[in-house]
Amino acid sequence: MTETPLRPARIVAAFGRSYLADTGEGPPRPCVARGKRSEVVCGDQVLLRLGQDPAVIETLLPRRNALWRQDAWRSKMFAANLDLVLVVTAAEPTPNLELVGRALIAAQSEDIPSALVLNKRELPGTARLREMLQPLQSAGYPIIEVSARQAPDEAAAILRQKLDGRIGMLIGASGVGKSTLVNALVPGLRIQTQAISAALNAGRHTTTATRLYMLEGLAPGSGLLDSPGFQAFGLNQLSVSQLQHAFPEIARLNGTCRFNNCTHRQEPGCAVRTAVEAGELATSRYALYLRVLQELLNEAETRPTA
Numbered sequence: 001m002t003e004t005p006l007r008p009a010r011i012v013a014a015f016g017r018s019y020l021a022d023t024g025e026g027p028p029r030p031c032v033a034r035g036k037r038s039e040v041v042c043g044d045q046v047l048l049r050l051g052q053d054p055a056v057i058e059t060l061l062p063r064r065n066a067l068w069r070q071d072a073w074r075s076k077m078f079a080a081n082l083d084l085v086l087v088v089t090a091a092e093p094t095p096n097l098e099l100v101g102r103a104l105i106a107a108q109s110e111d112i113p114s115a116l117v118l119n120k121r122e123l124p125g126t127a128r129l130r131e132m133l134q135p136l137q138s139a140g141y142p143i144i145e146v147s148a149r150q151a152p153d154e155a156a157a158i159l160r161q162k163l164d165g166r167i168g169m170l171i172g173a174s175g176v177g178k179s180t181l182v183n184a185l186v187p188g189l190r191i192q193t194q195a196i197s198a199a200l201n202a203g204r205h206t207t208t209a210t211r212l213y214m215l216e217g218l219a220p221g222s223g224l225l226d227s228p229g230f231q232a233f234g235l236n237q238l239s240v241s242q243l244q245h246a247f248p249e250i251a252r253l254n255g256t257c258r259f260n261n262c263t264h265r266q267e268p269g270c271a272v273r274t275a276v277e278a279g280e281l282a283t284s285r286y287a288l289y290l291r292v293l294q295e296l297l298n299e300a301e302t303r304p305t306a
């Protein structure tokens with residue numbers, strides 16, 4: 001018996017151990033992973049064996065990057081091979097800058113470029129929000145102002161430009177307007193979502209499935225990854241040096257502290273603390289660095305030794 005050849009494909013939906021893969025031809029194909037462990041995530045590039053239903057993922061190709069989500073118990077990888085993370089904020093509900101800061105750490109530590117999307121720009125609280133985002137802008141993150149409700153076509157046009165040739169993900173606290181933006185960006189979203197649920201054969205539970213919507217009319221491979229119900233990033237897998245690298249304004253000072261392995265806490269001759277004291281590095285950002293650092297150190301202490 002001759003085996004059908006392998007086809008490269010991209011995972012566009014993941015739910016439990018059921019997947020949909022886009023081969024670039026026809027609708028996405030239902031497929032399953034070989035072996036027991038489900039280690040395939042949305043955005044993964046794979047080699048598919050067609051000719052059976054569901055198709056079989058024979059090979060998982062190396063990932064360029066990955067993002068982890070955190071639940072009460074553990075960090076779990078949920079997306080891979082991203083080119084852009086768009087962190088959405090708005091003046092209402094009360095901005096969650098902690099989530100914004102942590103999203104930027106997750107993206108930056110994996111070398112995924114990110115930008116801030118300030119949605120609901122017509123709200124009176126926007127001027128204040130701009131001030132709050134100032135430290136992030138100084139650190140180098142661009143800010144894109146849109147109004148998904150009042151000017152959806154304009155918002156879509158601006159974001160489509162950013163997504164041309166890229167796979168992007170929208171991240172933000174509940175109520176900032178992510179669904180409104182996804183709806184503006186992906187025509188026929190509801191129909192696509194229903195088709196995905198039907199193909200995954202998992203019914204209404206798929207509302208929590210991570211999905212990748214390929215965007216028409218842009219360079220091939222442009223898409224938007226949607227991860228509903230997303231709560232918090234898993235950052236516990238980071239090393240201290242990865243964390244330092246994840247703050248552009250701290251990474252810039254790399255090598256200028258007295259000690260090579262400076263953690264930027266109490267060490268004498270710390271260039272980072274000097275910059276904070278001089279007002280050159282935002283105290284809010286330094287405080288976030290210290291909080292996440294402490295979490296990593298606590299985690300390392302409780303981690304069972306292999």
Ligand SMILES: Nc1nc2c(ncn2[C@@H]2O[C@H](COP(=O)(O)OP(=O)(O)OP(=O)(O)O)[C@@H](O)[C@H]2O)c(=O)[nH]1
Nearest residue numbers: 119120147148149150173174175176177178179180
């Ligand atoms: N004023 C204003 N309201 C907006 C804008 N964009 C979205 N909204 C409203 O904000 C509310 C929340 O929007 P959603 O798109 O559901 O927000 P979400 O981020 O998807 O929220 P979750 O589903 O809870 O994660 C809705 O009432 C939207 O109509 C905007 O540009 N201006």
Ligand SMILES: [Zn+2]
Nearest residue numbers: 257262264270
């Ligand atoms: Zn230091």
